Amino acid sequence: MIVLFTDFGTRDPYVGQVKAQLAEHAPTQQVVDLLHEAPDFNPHAGAHLLAAFASGFPPGCTFLAVVDRGVGTPRGAAVVLAGGRWFVGPDNGLLSVIAARQTGTRLWRITWKPEAISSTFHGRDLFAPIAAAIARGEFPADKLIPIDKLDVEFDVGDLARVIYIDHYGNAWSGVRNVPQNAHVSVAGERFRHGESFGLVGKGEGFWFINSVGLLELAVNRGSAAKKYGLAVGDPVDVRRLN
Template sequence: MIVLFTDFGTRDPYVGQVKARLAEHAATQQVVDLLHEAPDFNPHAGAHLLAAFAPVFPPGCTFLAVVDPGVGTPRHAVVVQAGGRWFVGPDNGLLSVIAARHGDARLWRIIWKPEGVSPTFHGRDLFAPIAAEIARGDFPADKLTPIDALDVEFDAGDLARVIYIDHYGNAWTGVRGVPQNAHVSVAGERFLHGESFGLVGKGEGFWFINSVGLLELAVNRGSAATTHGLAVGDPVQVQRLN
């Protein structure tokens, strides 16, 4: 299985081109579109989203992860093995949180330079062929070199900021493991805890732990982002009580 995680969006031709390259090199592999609306140009937010999503997928799968505002610059390309899963993408911090949260992580730099690679589309020309080889069980040792550390490493602890806003207007944060009695506030507004949408009144704001273990802010049958003016990057205050 190859899992796609990008900021490419779905209205443009980029995802289709990546899938065509994957079909060329790994025709028998199932390709799953996990997310193509990761926050644009924001590998920090993407790193925390990717780390939260990864455990939902079975060991052995390969993630092709591209949030790459530095494409075409001297930034390196890497392969990470962590938690029994594979990750292929840029060395800009995007893969650093998942690597740091697993003591078994192994790292390689991609040293292969394919002929005709586009300086603006490494997702298609560089990352996709490597991900395809790994997914079909042909580890490309001749195209990689082991490394001890990534060039860019984000703090692997919780990120107390909004990291994603879904189409409902729910605001995901990079905070995990919050007890129900915690005080949570953002943009000057206090949110009370609720287990789920149907357990709070229509139009009421609340926070909950979502299906991938992250603290999420929502308004029942409404948009937390619109109601409270929330955006990716906004700080979130979480006070854990004794």
């Protein structure tokens, strides 16, 4: 299985071009579109989202992860084996949180460059062929070298900011393991805890722990982003009470 995680969006041709490469190089592999609306140009937010999603996929699968504002520059390219799952993408911090949160992680630098490579589309030309080879079970050792650490490593702890806003207007944070009695405030608004949407009043804001274990801010049958003016990057204040 190859799992796609990008900021490419779905109305442009980029996802289709990547899938064409995967179909050529790994035609028997199932391709899953996990997310193509990761926050644009924001590998820090993407790193925390990717780490939260990873455990929902079986060991042995290969993630092709691309949020790559430095494409075409000397930034590195990496392969990570973490928690029995493979991750292929830019070495810009995007793979660093999942790498650090797992034990027995192994790292490689991608040294291979295809003969034809676009300076602006490494997702298609560089990362897709590597991910396809790994997914086929043909580890491309001749195209990689082992490394001890990634070039860019984000803090492995929680990210107390909004890291994603879904199409409902729910605001996901990078915060985990929050007790129900915690005080949660964002953009000057205090949110109360609720277990689920139907357990709070219509139009009422609340916070809950979502299906991938992250603190999420929502409005029942409404948009938290619109009601409270929330955006990716907004600080999330979580005060855990004794």
